[in-house]
Structures are given as structure tokens and as C-alpha cells.
Amino acid sequence: MTQSFTERSSNHISSVADTKRQHAQTLIDAMATPVLQHVIAGRSCPSLNGEVFSNFSPFDGSLLNVTAAGTAADVHAASLAANAAFDDWRKWPAARRRDVLHAIADHLEAHAEQIALIETADTGQPLKFTTKTATRGAENFRYFADLCGQAADGHSYPTETHLNYTMRTPIGPVGIITPWNMPFMLATWKIAPALASGCTVVHKPAEWSPLTATLLATLALEVGLPVGVLNVVHGLGETTGQALTQEPLIKAIGFVGGTSTGSHIMAQGAKSLKRVHFELGGKSPVVVFDDANFERALDAVSFMVFSLNGQRCNAGSRLLVQESLHDRFVERLVQRAQSIRVGNPFDPATEVGPLIHARQLDRVREFCQSAEQAGAVLRCGGTPSNAAELPSAGHWLAPRVVSAVTPDMGIAKEEVFGPVLAVMPFKDEAHALALANDSRYGLSTYLWTSDLGRAHRLARAFDSGMVWVNTEISRNLSTPFGGMKESGIGRDGGNWSFDFYMETRNVCIGLDTHPIPRIGKDSV
Ligand code: NAD
Numbered sequence: 001m002t003q004s005f006t007e008r009s010s011n012h013i014s015s016v017a018d019t020k021r022q023h024a025q026t027l028i029d030a031m032a033t034p035v036l037q038h039v040i041a042g043r044s045c046p047s048l049n050g051e052v053f054s055n056f057s058p059f060d061g062s063l064l065n066v067t068a069a070g071t072a073a074d075v076h077a078a079s080l081a082a083n084a085a086f087d088d089w090r091k092w093p094a095a096r097r098r099d100v101l102h103a104i105a106d107h108l109e110a111h112a113e114q115i116a117l118i119e120t121a122d123t124g125q126p127l128k129f130t131t132k133t134a135t136r137g138a139e140n141f142r143y144f145a146d147l148c149g150q151a152a153d154g155h156s157y158p159t160e161t162h163l164n165y166t167m168r169t170p171i172g173p174v175g176i177i178t179p180w181n182m183p184f185m186l187a188t189w190k191i192a193p194a195l196a197s198g199c200t201v202v203h204k205p206a207e208w209s210p211l212t213a214t215l216l217a218t219l220a221l222e223v224g225l226p227v228g229v230l231n232v233v234h235g236l237g238e239t240t241g242q243a244l245t246q247e248p249l250i251k252a253i254g255f256v257g258g259t260s261t262g263s264h265i266m267a268q269g270a271k272s273l274k275r276v277h278f279e280l281g282g283k284s285p286v287v288v289f290d291d292a293n294f295e296r297a298l299d300a301v302s303f304m305v306f307s308l309n310g311q312r313c314n315a316g317s318r319l320l321v322q323e324s325l326h327d328r329f330v331e332r333l334v335q336r337a338q339s340i341r342v343g344n345p346f347d348p349a350t351e352v353g354p355l356i357h358a359r360q361l362d363r364v365r366e367f368c369q370s371a372e373q374a375g376a377v378l379r380c381g382g383t384p385s386n387a388a389e390l391p392s393a394g395h396w397l398a399p400r401v402v403s404a405v406t407p408d409m410g411i412a413k414e415e416v417f418g419p420v421l422a423v424m425p426f427k428d429e430a431h432a433l434a435l436a437n438d439s440r441y442g443l444s445t446y447l448w449t450s451d452l453g454r455a456h457r458l459a460r461a462f463d464s465g466m467v468w469v470n471t472e473i474s475r476n477l478s479t480p481f482g483g484m485k486e487s488g489i490g491r492d493g494g495n496w497s498f499d500f501y502m503e504t505r506n507v508c509i510g511l512d513t514h515p516i517p518r519i520g521k522d523s524v
Helices: 005-032 072-091 094-110 112-123 133-150 183-197 211-222 237-246 259-268 294-310 323-338 358-373 429-437 452-461 494-501
Strands: 038-040 043-045 052-056 063-068 156-158 162-170 174-177 201-204 230-232 252-256 275-279 285-288 318-322 400-403 420-426 444-448 466-469 502-510
Touching (some): 038 211, 072 201, 072 230, 072 237, 112 133, 133 494, 174 237, 183 211, 183 252, 183 494, 259 275, 294 420, 318 323, 358 420, 420 429
Parallel strands (some): 174 201, 285 444
Antiparallel strands (some): 038 043, 038 230, 156 162
16 A cells, blocks of 8 residues: 655655654663663772662653662662762862863764664653754853863952951862753752862762663763762662762752752751752743733743653743734633653654653643642643554643633642643733742743833842843843742852852961051050
């Protein structure tokens, strides 16, 4: 029987996707057979007690690999390695440190395809996005490599009698704990500034996406990062992660993940007085006024909530749209959401892949169901129209637009972390501001308006660490990235990163001119 052009081209895409998926599995087998190991002191090692856990594919539920499950003993071994490497690494001339970080960046770019394939297999994020992962990771390394020479810089405060000057020194071995939503990029984001500061690292990646963490450490070692400077210990949060936050040799924890986990980490690290930096959850509002550039706002709103499977901390997941614009804007959003291609993440045309885990899919569905029961309207999405062609064990959800949401609903208050947009209308500026700030989170706010005065007024009034006006996220690594309220503590980027990974020391020198107060009297 002859096939139509559409059938032929869809068969072709599926065979391209299958080939890429098989290639990813071959790469995974090569690095993780029989077990994906920890990387400690430059060596690949199993857990001391031999424990492992299984890592499954979000696409079809098949076993991707088996991973070593670290205990406190493994974390301690990695921390000893990081501690032993610290004294030498911190003394490396800045230019030498810069060169090795640039070499890592080059090496990541040279392995961009491998990184993308493995990340897609591990997370279900479409290749369309993961193909840029290595470049983003390399950018993080390059940016901080170029700042190595000024990481220790301080300020001077001269007076007539004294000179005060400050300097920064690396705090010591640090722990970095990362989530599963963009595992490779987020790991480089935290690790690059730590290494540029002169710190050594023990990295605990998320158990649902362990693969590219080992790959990153392996690639870094291949181009001359000294052994012990970057160690990886795999395992579950409540065991391996907890042990890292309690390990006395570790001086600080850079954490990216959920808000409740952040609060556990703060409590766990209290005894050893850990310094913490938290990039936590969000429920970021997008405020669209009726004077906004309609088409640009539509593009940005769709992109910021449906890209990366909606599993992004900065998702603009709460759309506040002015009443006069509401129906027209929502109608177009629904059309846009319905046109998004859901499917095999290895298919180059796929825009939304499977969610990371069955638990995550259930959670997202529950938010939608309970919103519907409370009177919200599920305008589109849910089971994908091509579900019959997709593996039934995959975690599929077509993008959802949910209207008639009220601020008391879970879907308006909680981080859903999936391709789901909750829509609420507002009357005027005061109403928009009240709705936007009615959240325990404070990561990002997106604002669409052509009124310059209103843009500046609201930018001051929003309770969030970042305000994006007439734009989707546009990351500039020199600017501070982070959240207020329950979205985080601290900022990433430029000197903000160095302030976290380094101690600031003040040196005060008397110029031998000031009278020193005397107590007591001697005979001379
Ligand atoms: P999570 O908090 O469940 O896990 C994150 C990491 O913490 C994992 O490695 C996990 O193993 C570890 N962990 C869990 N319990 C721990 C404990 N008691 N002690 C130490 N470590 C522990 O988060 P997730 O589900 O992997 O990721 C999604 C979350 O990450 C979302 O809330 C998202 O908003 C957030 N996130 C924030 C940013 C940001 O920049 N603000 C960026 C990306 C993701």
C-alpha cells in the first residue's frame, strides 16, 4: 500500500527520533554499565555499601540505568577529597584557573550532542531545548572564567588615620544540590562560580536525573580540572542530600530546588552553621494590560509557561490579564496551546515531551482536577490528541489553559510545575498589583504594558526578585538572579555569586598618626 506524504514524513521523523533515542541509550550504557558511579577524587566509585537505585525513562518507563546510592560515608569520602584539593586549588593563579574553566567550556561545546541526547533521555525535555544546554553550560563557565582575576577583589576605605581594605577568599569546600528540571544547565550555573571563586565542590544531583552530573565531572577531569576539585555523589535527597548538608567539612550549600526542601536544608545545616544560598520555587505572575503589544505578549506568555514541559522555576504560570483584553487573549492562547506539538522528545519537531515522573504527572493532574471542581474551566489540553501513538507508560500532558481561576484555588497559589497556565482577569492597576503580590512566592514577575510610567511604578511595587518588562526571561549573567519571600535567599550572577562562595575580609592599617587611647600608667 502506498503511503501519503504526511505518513511518510511522520514515519521518517519517528525513525529519526528512534535512532536518536537508541543512540542516547548507547551513550548511557557506555557511562553507566553496570552502574552510574560517584566521582570522588577523580575516580569513578561505587557506594561503599554497594547500594543502588534505578533510573527510569520518562518516555516509556523503561530502565535507563542503575545509579549508585550514596550514604553519609560516601558523602564524607567526597568531602575529604574536596577538602584535600582545596588548599592547592585556591592557590592556583587566577589566570591558570581561568584557562581550565575555559577548557571545560570548550569541551562541553564539543560534546553538545552527547549532553543533549543524555539529558533528553533522562528528563524528557525535548531535544529542541536540550541542544542548547551545552552552550548555556559553556557560557556559565566562560563568564565566570573571565572573572577569576577579580574574584578576590575588594574595596578600599581610606581615612586620614587608617586605611581599610577588603578582599575575598574562598570559603572552602561547598556542597551543591540541584533539581531535575534542567539538571545540566543548573549544575553548571552553580558549579562554575564556585570553582572560579577557588572553592572545591561536592555535587549531589537529583535522583530523577543523575546522568549529566557524572558526564560534567568526567568532561571537566578530561581537560585538566585537578582531582578532588569537583566530586559527584549520587543518591536520594533524604539520605545523600541530608548527609551533605550536615557534613562538617562542607562550608556552604548552594541549593536549587523546592521551597520545602530548602527549609529542611536550613534546619539540617544549622548545627554546622552552614551558609546557604537558595533558589526555590515560584508562582510567577504575568500581568498583561490592554495596551500591551498583543502578539509579543502572546508569544512570551506561551513560551514562558509551556517550554521545557512547563517544568521551569520561572514559569509565568499565573496569567493576570486586563478584563477588556481577557477573552480575546485567552482565545488566542488556547489556539496556541493546542498547536504545540507534544510527543517523543527525540523528535526534532516536538515542543513538549513527557513530564519527568509519574508522581509529577499525577500532581499536575490533581491541581487541574481540583481547580475544575472548584469552578475553573479547563479550556484545552490534558490527554494529547496523538496519545494513541505515544507509549502508554510515558507521562504525557498536553498544555492546559485554565480560566475562571480564583486566587484561593491551589492552581493559583501553588507551584504546579507542568505545562499549565492559570488565568485570572483584573480590572485596573491596583487590582493587578494586589493579585500579583498575593503569593507566598516572589521569584519573577512579568509585565506587559506600553505605559512607561506604569512600568516603572509597578516594577517598584511587585514583590519579586526579578521583574521582566515586555520580555520573556533574558538572562544576563552579570545581573542578580534570585527570589524574595519563599522563592529564595541570595542571588546568583557576577559578584553576587562570589559573595556567597567567598568570605569577605577587612584589613585595617593604622598610619602611625592617630593617638591610641591609654589605660594605666607606667614609670617610663
Ligand atoms: P526538590 O527540592 O525535591 O529536590 C531538589 C534536590 O534536593 C534534589 O537533588 C533532591 O535529592 C534534594 N533533596 C531533597 N530532599 C533533601 C534534603 N532533605 N536534604 C538535602 N537535599 C535534599 O526539587 P525538585 O522537585 O528536584 O525540583 C523542582 C523544584 O526546583 C521546583 O520547586 C522549582 O521551582 C525549583 N527550581 C528553582 C529554581 C530557581 O532558580 N529558583 C531553578 C530550578 C528549579
